[in-house]
Amino acid sequence: MNPISANRAELIAIADAVAREKSIDRMIVIEAMEEAIQRAARARYGAENDIRAKIDPRSGDLRLWRVLEVVEFVEDYFKQISLADAQAKEKDAKLGDYVIDPLPPIEFGRIAAQAAKQVIVTKVRDAERERQYEEYKDRQGEIITGVVKRVEFGHIVVDLGRAEGVIRRDQQIPREMLRVGDRVRSLITLVRRENRGPQIFCSRAHPDYMKKLFAAEVPEIYDGVIEIKACARDPGSRAKIAVISRDSSIDPVGACVGMRGSRVQAVVQELAGEKIDIIPWSPETATFVVNALQPAEVSKVVIDEEDTRIEVVVPDDQLSLAIGRRGQNVRLAGMLTGHQIDIMTEAAESEKRQKEFVERSELFQRELDVDETLAQLLVAEGFTSLEEVAYVELAEMAEIEGFDEELAGALQERANDAIERREAGFREARRALGVEDALSEIPGLTEAMLVRLGQKGIKTLDDLADLSTDELIGKGDKRREIPAGILAMFNISQDDGNAIIMAARKHWFEEDAA
CATH class of the missing domain: 3.30.300.20 (K homology (KH) domain)
Known part of the structure; x- marks a missing residue:
């Protein structure tokens, strides 16, 4: 039935039916109808007019009118009216007011009705998408059950009831065969608002999915008596979880395993036979x-x-x-x-x-x-190392069996001389590479580090200032394995790396201030 040509009772009935079907507020549907009628009326009377429509949400009565602004000199006859003409309509009208010009109901042609219908469909669809996003945006980290709807390029689309979720290929359990119509549980990892509707990303391979499954099977975890401190998974093959008990009388490993392995087996079955090692943290x-x-x-x-x-x-x-x-x-x-x-x-x-x-x-x-x-x-x-010999407390070295303060002092003096000789060698190599002396004044940089920088073409303060911390020291905890980290082999901490970069950029800030 076309909502535009329906009578008053039918308008309200249609709004209620659409609101129930799409699980949205009926006022959103009524507002969509009002906008559709306004557009159709503008097409009939002229798009230049400011036409408004209002549907009574109780009775379904439709009012249609044109809004005119009261001005002294009329420039736009479609949206303005002179003060004299306005007072003829409303005695109390004054400059700056708006007066309404009631319009008679109109009959909508096929094209106008089709356009109005498209407006309503679009509005309702937008409202439905917004409702879906609001419903799921705070449910990240929850386990949800759905039905496999279709498989697209290896990605599984799951019908969640009032929305659709996606289990991407890399978030599935390898070698697990899911077919259309299968019921499947997964963890909501991300809900993102997009133009084509909210994207709900789910996972069966995430470590948190295993944690949630154990919380569902082990009451002590749900109650907080036992905590899962860490979890690592090779989805579909093997996993390890580390648990700790807040109550010394409860064995955390035994509680997770359950009577004859009943609890852990329930999780294993859900994870397609994934072997699970439960260890004490x-x-x-x-x-x-x-x-x-x-x-x-x-x-x-x-x-x-x-x-x-x-x-x-x-x-x-x-x-x-x-x-x-x-x-x-x-x-x-x-x-x-x-x-x-x-x-x-x-x-x-x-x-x-x-x-x-x-x-x-x-x-x-x-x-x-x-x-x-x-x-x-x-x-x-x-x-x-030589540094340990040179900088250890003299008394501590003298306590070594067979040592005395004189021998310890002599060893420390020789160690300092050796360090200085080594630094002098690096300094000479650094200058031969053309690394300017200004870099040697930056705290935290040794001559050996400066030689390494020179070998990589970093020879001036500007060269060093242009680097990011990651480029200087590498990323993460395995910095030795990151070739992009110029000084990765020196195991510089993230904080020290940041300090070196900021010290190199100091002259930029001073120039800006000047």
Whole structure:
């Protein structure tokens, strides 16, 4: 039925029906009808007129009128009226007022009716999209159930009832076959407003999806007694979650596993057979790493405090188990703990330590001009660089067995001389590369770093100031592996990198201020 040609009762009935069907406010439908009637009337009486339409939401009565502004000199006869003519219509009219000129009801032709119908459809569709966005925008992070509606280029479109969601190919569980009509659960990860309607992105591969599933199966997690501190997934294959209990009387791992594995099996079935390792979380990094590498046994953990790398030593027969198929076990453990984990056998670790011991001993022999025994003693006491020898407390070095203050002072003096010789060598190389002295005055930059900058063509303050922090030090925690980081091998922190860049840009700000 065409709403424009309907009678009064039918107008209201149509508005109510459309509002119920699209789950929107009936006033939005009535306003759309009013706009459609206004457009049709302007097409009939002239688009230059300011025509208004009003439908009574209760009775359905339609009023149509033209609005005219009261002016002293009429310039636009379609929208203005003289004061004398206005007072003839309304005695109290004065300059600046608006008077209304009632118009008779009009019969709409086929073209006008079709245009009006399109206006209503457009308005209702916009209102429906806005309703969908408002309904789902605050539901990010919720699990929702829908029915597979169609598959487009590998992406699954899910009917959520009052909207559609999309599970992109990279957010699906690999090798899981979903067909049209299948019921599927997923996690709402993003709701975005777009011209063609709100885009609701869902995921079955997100780690938070597993967390939500465990919260649904394990009452202790839902109640907050047990917390999932970390989660790492290789969707469809294997996953690890780290849990901790706020109540010492409750075993977090046992609670998540459930009686005869009932709770974890319910999650496994939902995730298409994904194997799940549940491990206890620990605030101590070494303990957490050992737990994360289960079921492999760990002999030793070596943590580099200045880096995020962790060396894990395992027995020879545990190496393949610790690494896992295609590196899966160690990769998931690294994702779970947030550290780069290097696995090595006891034999390889012993060989590496021996090699480091020899290299450091030779460094001290060469630079400090001491015999092999004294050099090896320094290495055995934990000294790894000339800087550590030069800057350690004199009293602390003198406490080493066989040392006294005189020997300790002499070693520190030689270490300082060696450092100065090394810096002088770097300084000469830096100047040969054409790196200006102004760069050497920036706090945090050593001569070795300046040589590296010169090798990469960074020779002036402006050259350095033009760099971003990421270009200077690399991105993320694995800066050694980012080739774009010019000084990545020096393991400079993000804050120090920012400070160096800002110091290089200081002269720009001073010039602007001047």
